[in-house]
Amino acid sequence: MPMFKLIQQGKHWLGKLQPCQLCHHDYQAIHSVCQDCWQQLPWACQTVQRQEIPVQIACHYAYPMDRLIQLFKYEQKLYLENLLAGTLLSLNLPKVSAVVPMPISTEKLVQRGYNQSLLLAKHVARHLNVPVWQPITRLKQHSQKGLCRLERIEDIDTQFQMNTSSKLRYRKVLIIDDVITTGSSIRALSQKLEELGCQQINAACVAGAKL
Incomplete structure (x- = not known):
């Protein structure tokens, strides 16, 4: 052996x-x-519709999953990575060519030290035996407090831009994120991926929050 x-x-x-x-x-x-x-765990293992996009969620955003994600995301409790990624692997994930983690801005990356969605995406990519693909970058994320729903959507749309240095192209991809609420970020990212020629865009999140 x-x-x-x-x-x-x-x-x-x-x-x-x-x-x-x-x-x-x-x-x-x-x-x-x-x-x-x-x-x-507050299992859901279902597909929810957000902004007309189907998204698989492993759990409901309820205790203890909500607290575990907060610890992992904001308090550097990276030992929870295996557990959170494991919930994603419990889903019936589609066959894809690449996994796309939800990008975060450079400011948040410096502040936090890591992109939590990238860490989870690496687990999923190994499981599916496909590469992690990051063709989209995210500009500075502003506070959306006080913005109406339409203003929030427009603000998020302007945050994503294509990485012109990336020449790779994949037709079938899987977006990975930790939590989905309105789905605005996944919708904005999906639109950019479509501009890059992606024909089948799937999405999966550890947890789904109630609207």
């Missing part, structure tokens, strides 16, 4: 001896948590 596979198997069984990252009582059984904690 190749050394790489032996190392991977060793890591897998070592993880089985570690305590659950949520309850800390039982041992890890799946994606760094025990079986009970995994089953008690």
Whole structure:
């Protein structure tokens, strides 16, 4: 057996001896948590319509998933990456040519230190055995407080721009994001991907928030 596979198997069984990252009582059984904690997540595993775009969501944006995403996104609790990505892998993901993480602005990237959607997208891409594709960049994200719905949509539309240095093109892609609410960001990103020639654009999120 190749050394790489032996190392991977060793890591897998070592993880089985570690305590659950949520309850800390039982041992890890799946994606760094025990079986009970995994089953008690606010599962949705459904497709929702946002801005006329179908989006697969793994969970409802409810406790404890809402808190877990906040810890991962804003408080650098990167150990939750395996769990959150694992919920995406529980979905019936389509066959695609590439995975596209939701981009964040340079300002947010510097402030946060990482793009949480990119981390999740890498897990999904490995699972699907396809590349991560980032042909779209995001300009500075302004506060939308006080803006009406139409103004919010127009503001988001102006945030995305094509990366002219990217010459790669994929027809079937999967957008990955952590949470979807109105779907404005996914719609704006989808429009830019269509301009690049994407013919089949899918989307999946860890959680879906109520409108």
